[in-house]
Amino acid sequence: MSNSAGLFSSSLGRKYLMALTGLFLCSFLLIHLLGNVALFTDPVQFNEYTRFMSSNPIIRVMEIILVLGFLTHIVDAVMLSKANKAAQPVKYAMDRKQSSWYSRNMGLTGSIILAFLILHLQSFWYGYKFGDVAMTLDSSGAEIKDMFTMVVSAFSELWYSAIYVAAMLLLGTHLNHGFQSAFQSVGLRHKKYTPTIKKLGTAFAVAMTLGFISFPIYFYITQL
Amino acid sequence: MQELFDNIPEGPLADKWTKFKADAKLVNPSNRRNIDVIVVGTGLAGGAAAASLGEMGFNVKSFCFQDSPRRAHSIAAQGGINAAKNYQNDGDSTYRLFYDTVKGGDYRSREANVYRLAEVSTNIIDQCVAQGVPFAREYGGLLDNRSFGGVQVQRTFYAKGQTGQQLLIGAYQALSRQIHKGTVTMYNRHEMMEVVKIDGKARGIIARNLITGEVERHAAHAVVIASGGYGNVYFLSTNAMGSNVTASWKSYKSGAHFANSCFVQIHPTCIPVTGDHQSKLTLMSESLRNDGRIWVPKKKEDAQAIANGTKTALDIAEDDRDYYLERRYPAFGNLVPRDVASRASKERCDAGYGVNKTGQAVFLDFSAAINRLGKDAVEARYGNLFQMYEKITAENPYVMPMKIYPAIHYTMGGVWVDYNLQTAVPGLFAAGEANFSDHGANRLGASALMQGLADGYFVLPYTISNYLADDITTGEISTDHSAFEQSEKNVKERLDFFMNNNGSKTVDHFHKRLGKVMWEKCGMSRSRKGLEEALAEIKAIREEFWKEVKVPGVQNSLNQELEKAGRVADFIELGELMCHDALSREESCGGHFREEHQTPEGEALRNDKDYSYVSAWKYKGENQTPELVKEHLKFENIELKQRSYK
Amino acid sequence: MNLTLKVWRQKGAQDKGRIVEYKMSAISPDMSFLEMMDVLNDKLILKGDEPVAFDHDCREGICGSCSMYINGEPHGPENLITTCQLHMRSFKDGDTIYIEPWRAAAFPVVKDLVVDRSAFDAIIQVGGYVSVNTSGNTQDANAIPIPKVDADKAFDAATCIGCGACVATCKNSSAMLFTSAKISHLAHLPQGKVEAQQRALNMVEKMDELGFGNCTNTGDCEVQCPKGISLDNIALMNREFLSASLKAEK
Ligand SMILES: Cc1cc2nc3c(=O)[nH]c(=O)nc-3n(C[C@H](O)[C@H](O)[C@H](O)COP(=O)(O)OP(=O)(O)OC[C@H]3O[C@@H](n4cnc5c(N)ncnc54)[C@H](O)[C@@H]3O)c2cc1C
Ligand code: HEM
Ligand code: HEM
Ligand code: SF4
Ligand code: F3S
Numbered sequence A: 001m002s003n004s005a006g007l008f009s010s011s012l013g014r015k016y017l018m019a020l021t022g023l024f025l026c027s028f029l030l031i032h033l034l035g036n037v038a039l040f041t042d043p044v045q046f047n048e049y050t051r052f053m054s055s056n057p058i059i060r061v062m063e064i065i066l067v068l069g070f071l072t073h074i075v076d077a078v079m080l081s082k083a084n085k086a087a088q089p090v091k092y093a094m095d096r097k098q099s100s101w102y103s104r105n106m107g108l109t110g111s112i113i114l115a116f117l118i119l120h121l122q123s124f125w126y127g128y129k130f131g132d133v134a135m136t137l138d139s140s141g142a143e144i145k146d147m148f149t150m151v152v153s154a155f156s157e158l159w160y161s162a163i164y165v166a167a168m169l170l171l172g173t174h175l176n177h178g179f180q181s182a183f184q185s186v187g188l189r190h191k192k193y194t195p196t197i198k199k200l201g202t203a204f205a206v207a208m209t210l211g212f213i214s215f216p217i218y219f220y221i222t223q224l
Numbered sequence B: 001m002q003e004l005f006d007n008i009p010e011g012p013l014a015d016k017w018t019k020f021k022a023d024a025k026l027v028n029p030s031n032r033r034n035i036d037v038i039v040v041g042t043g044l045a046g047g048a049a050a051a052s053l054g055e056m057g058f059n060v061k062s063f064c065f066q067d068s069p070r071r072a073h074s075i076a077a078q079g080g081i082n083a084a085k086n087y088q089n090d091g092d093s094t095y096r097l098f099y100d101t102v103k104g105g106d107y108r109s110r111e112a113n114v115y116r117l118a119e120v121s122t123n124i125i126d127q128c129v130a131q132g133v134p135f136a137r138e139y140g141g142l143l144d145n146r147s148f149g150g151v152q153v154q155r156t157f158y159a160k161g162q163t164g165q166q167l168l169i170g171a172y173q174a175l176s177r178q179i180h181k182g183t184v185t186m187y188n189r190h191e192m193m194e195v196v197k198i199d200g201k202a203r204g205i206i207a208r209n210l211i212t213g214e215v216e217r218h219a220a221h222a223v224v225i226a227s228g229g230y231g232n233v234y235f236l237s238t239n240a241m242g243s244n245v246t247a248s249w250k251s252y253k254s255g256a257h258f259a260n261s262c263f264v265q266i267h268p269t270c271i272p273v274t275g276d277h278q279s280k281l282t283l284m285s286e287s288l289r290n291d292g293r294i295w296v297p298k299k300k301e302d303a304q305a306i307a308n309g310t311k312t313a314l315d316i317a318e319d320d321r322d323y324y325l326e327r328r329y330p331a332f333g334n335l336v337p338r339d340v341a342s343r344a345s346k347e348r349c350d351a352g353y354g355v356n357k358t359g360q361a362v363f364l365d366f367s368a369a370i371n372r373l374g375k376d377a378v379e380a381r382y383g384n385l386f387q388m389y390e391k392i393t394a395e396n397p398y399v400m401p402m403k404i405y406p407a408i409h410y411t412m413g414g415v416w417v418d419y420n421l422q423t424a425v426p427g428l429f430a431a432g433e434a435n436f437s438d439h440g441a442n443r444l445g446a447s448a449l450m451q452g453l454a455d456g457y458f459v460l461p462y463t464i465s466n467y468l469a470d471d472i473t474t475g476e477i478s479t480d481h482s483a484f485e486q487s488e489k490n491v492k493e494r495l496d497f498f499m500n501n502n503g504s505k506t507v508d509h510f511h512k513r514l515g516k517v518m519w520e521k522c523g524m525s526r527s528r529k530g531l532e533e534a535l536a537e538i539k540a541i542r543e544e545f546w547k548e549v550k551v552p553g554v555q556n557s558l559n560q561e562l563e564k565a566g567r568v569a570d571f572i573e574l575g576e577l578m579c580h581d582a583l584s585r586e587e588s589c590g591g592h593f594r595e596e597h598q599t600p601e602g603e604a605l606r607n608d609k610d611y612s613y614v615s616a617w618k619y620k621g622e623n624q625t626p627e628l629v630k631e632h633l634k635f636e637n638i639e640l641k642q643r644s645y646k
Numbered sequence C: 001m002n003l004t005l006k007v008w009r010q011k012g013a014q015d016k017g018r019i020v021e022y023k024m025s026a027i028s029p030d031m032s033f034l035e036m037m038d039v040l041n042d043k044l045i046l047k048g049d050e051p052v053a054f055d056h057d058c059r060e061g062i063c064g065s066c067s068m069y070i071n072g073e074p075h076g077p078e079n080l081i082t083t084c085q086l087h088m089r090s091f092k093d094g095d096t097i098y099i100e101p102w103r104a105a106a107f108p109v110v111k112d113l114v115v116d117r118s119a120f121d122a123i124i125q126v127g128g129y130v131s132v133n134t135s136g137n138t139q140d141a142n143a144i145p146i147p148k149v150d151a152d153k154a155f156d157a158a159t160c161i162g163c164g165a166c167v168a169t170c171k172n173s174s175a176m177l178f179t180s181a182k183i184s185h186l187a188h189l190p191q192g193k194v195e196a197q198q199r200a201l202n203m204v205e206k207m208d209e210l211g212f213g214n215c216t217n218t219g220d221c222e223v224q225c226p227k228g229i230s231l232d233n234i235a236l237m238n239r240e241f242l243s244a245s246l247k248a249e250k
């Protein structure tokens, strides 16, 4: 392996890919969260935002990139995890790791996030596109799919909200390790800056988790 | 009877090596790949030799008993390596290094060899830096030096307390490069068991694959023994557990002479023995004596109080401390050579001033240095050693003085070689600690690493080529030759014997007994009476060993007890030879201190008139007393003096 | 002290292996861990059993031979030491101690606690060196001043003893810490810079080929490394490899 085409088949190449897609997904999360804030502010605005998101050509392109990002991250994760399992076929009878649980279980937390994602897309994305969505009016008085109500009513279910909360907590651990890990993976480590990156990662993870959790909790409680 | 030729080139001392190189015969590059060389050992000497010979294009087979060549015991050397670079501008020169080494060796080494060593010493540093050895540097980016015992210049290059490691990794890297190129084939976990001679020349070895137990034949046009020292004859030493004399001993039995075997070095600063369970001793680098002061209490009561725990070193007032090295040797103080420092500790402890339970420990105290330089500076210099000490003893040396005691550390004696590092068997070479060549009766600190690398990188490539130039038409050596068959048979018989001898005692049991006899009677000080007793005791151990030794397991698998059994069998025989050697040398010199030969103040008394020779012993067969062959030493450039460090 | 040992016993590469329990008594806290193993082996030999095979040589923490996974940690409970530097005073009377070999596909068990670590040598062989012949006719050692910080960093990386604890503790059996230590040692020195990129490419490729896992930055290796080799080295390797891969022309 000494060419850049084969770069991503090497162990380090896979790490770069993991890191890049991971950070890319982080940026998606941030935007997604900000977009969702409209759920709290104004139903009409939220509905318009979703329409914009599903119709604007640039966003459509972004969506494809996003899907590719997820797919790459996931496929790469599966390949990495498989190779890593194969590298240590026999387990210790007694094993005491010093590292954090979440750093060792990125595959597990990732898989649960994936399961969540399937559920999530099935209810919102698929539901929005192909399902029966009630109609309402936008700010100019035209018809628009009432995503707001769909989301809000979904969260009236305890089990549904609970799954969200659990998944978001795991996402938080995934990010807490993943964010700083991505920098290390591409070699960005420095005595002076790395501690800051670590703090930033934790802050990001906490912000994302709390941010996303707030929706199911808020809407569940307000609909009790 | 004089039958040993040192083969020293004619001419003035300083020109000998240049002249040798100019006159040496070479092997044409296209012929080299048809010539096989076996190198036993991957320490500094063996690793460097195998790498260099491989680079030249010879077909090299390299052997070590560890699982990787990088683990040879050279890795453990701490303090540093000498070279006459004179970077410190303190008056150093090739001649001074040569002089110091001969003097340090108590005038029992060969001038020409030592001069060559001093001459190539500077190349070693250049070479190692080019290989990426990370020696200590000053802030200006240039190499730093420290001083070492026995000399008055700063010429020791170092890499914290891990100089040996860094140098060995350098050699290992050079070796790895050749393995990758295919010029060297590496045989890890192989133990050399026998030298094979055809028509009087060394033509191969028998080795045991330690994983499969298979006994293998390996042929070559020349064989290099670089298997390290034999300090483990004492059981407790600073050597690695696997360090052994087997390769050298088999060379001896195949006709090479074993020289100066009683010249062993006892290092003054090791961590004392704590109990019967002790399996090895740990060295605290000699560099510690740069800043540490050695003392015992002036009053016996104080020593006893410390030993039984009612007082500590800190309770002893300054005036009640006896800094005995500074007292006895004001010029060199704590930096006297090792043999002198060791004997002085023994003298104090024998007189009842020892400071631990066994009565065999003295203090090495850093409080003065910490006061003068600050704790940080001391930590920067010796941090890892202090840490190592604390791990082993659970005492903090920044607060409580270290306890130290001498221990066996290095063996100056070894396989006899001529100027070309060739033994008395043509085609059989010996390098590094395994040979006897450069250190006389006492080795100065930081000069073994120098010798190992000099032999491997810079001497053997020339001298072996010179030898092999006559072998270009020999063709491949066949392992079907009857000599291989015979040697292999001998090896197998011995292995079978061990496997089938259902004795009642472990190998270690005998090893420990041998070690005790050797330490007490052929250790720091020796007497005719003691040595004669030792000979009788070792004989008894030997007989019992062959009757009672128990080796469990099977031959055709990894069997560490079987490995040990073979090594201890050889150590027992070596122990006897050492006692013979010590008995025959009626003088005190360097590491060899005969109680009968001392000055009224207890200093060693050399006898240059009768004993300035190398005692090379020739094997005469099972149960025969070996024959002493003398190589008389000629001192043409140095005037023999009583060593004085006062 | 009285102890219960649970030791991995395996006759050879083909054998399945199992944990065997041994009771030890009268163990002195001053003993080193390996001396305690010597006591066990003495007992076994006199009973006519095979002693426990384990690698060891220098017994002072520098050769990298010793390799035991003790109570779930490579080289045992203390940090910054090797198994041979571990002393029994780190345990309590009545303790149960698990002793297992390094576990990694790239380090197959040879017998009992002995594993085959020749994969490490293979990684070094493809580029863990400066390609300079040993003629001694190089330039003067002081011709190129090297900033002390760089020399010190090179030294710190070069203190790796090749013990394999990093691989043993890594949940992915990754050899990144070991490999990066060598890459980093040489990359910090002007002598090693010339080949730095090719070295990184070759060594990483070899490492992958030998069946070591990927690093997922859990950091166990750094904690367990007896020589305190830092994750900084892995980051440096990641940088070197990235730029080398991008620059490589074929
Ligand atoms: C603790 C300690 C500290 C030291 N510090 C210093 C110092 O600061 N400065 C200094 O100059 N010197 C020092 N020395 C001395 C110096 O390290 C050694 O003398 C030197 O390294 C020996 O190198 P060598 O190549 O001859 O042998 P070694 O490095 O001992 O190598 C022996 C090789 O032979 C192999 N071998 C042995 N027997 C067999 C066999 N039968 N079959 C196959 N292979 C075999 C081994 O596997 C090994 O590869 C120190 C020594 C010790 C023990
Ligand atoms: C929004 C969703 C996700 C985000 C933001 C995210 C983010 C990240 C980040 C930043 C990393 C660190 C990369 C590195 O260390 O170089 C990472 C690693 C990882 N991710 Fe994700 N991820 C997400 C979803 C997933 C999913 C769905 C899976 C799996 C099915 C997954 C599996 C993994 C695995 C196994 C790693 C470990 C790789 C490593 O640490 O090197 N992730 N993720
Ligand atoms: C609880 C918090 C969340 C809410 C309320 C929410 C809401 C929504 C809604 C309404 C949509 C469809 C409309 C749109 O495209 O914006 C959507 C799409 C999507 N969500 Fe979420 N989401 C949440 C959390 C998450 C998380 C944690 C992830 C990632 C792991 C995620 C990933 C996605 C993806 C990939 C899409 C499809 C994107 C697209 O089509 O652009 N969501 N989400
Ligand atoms: S990096 Fe540390 S743990 Fe790994 S082999 Fe080197 S010394 Fe051992
Ligand atoms: S433990 Fe393994 S996951 Fe990486 S940080 Fe060390 S190699």
Ligand code: FES
Pocket: C055, C056, C057, C058, C059, C060, C061, C062, C063, C064, C065, C066, C082, C083, C084, C085
């Ligand atoms: S035996 Fe050498 S490091 Fe432990």
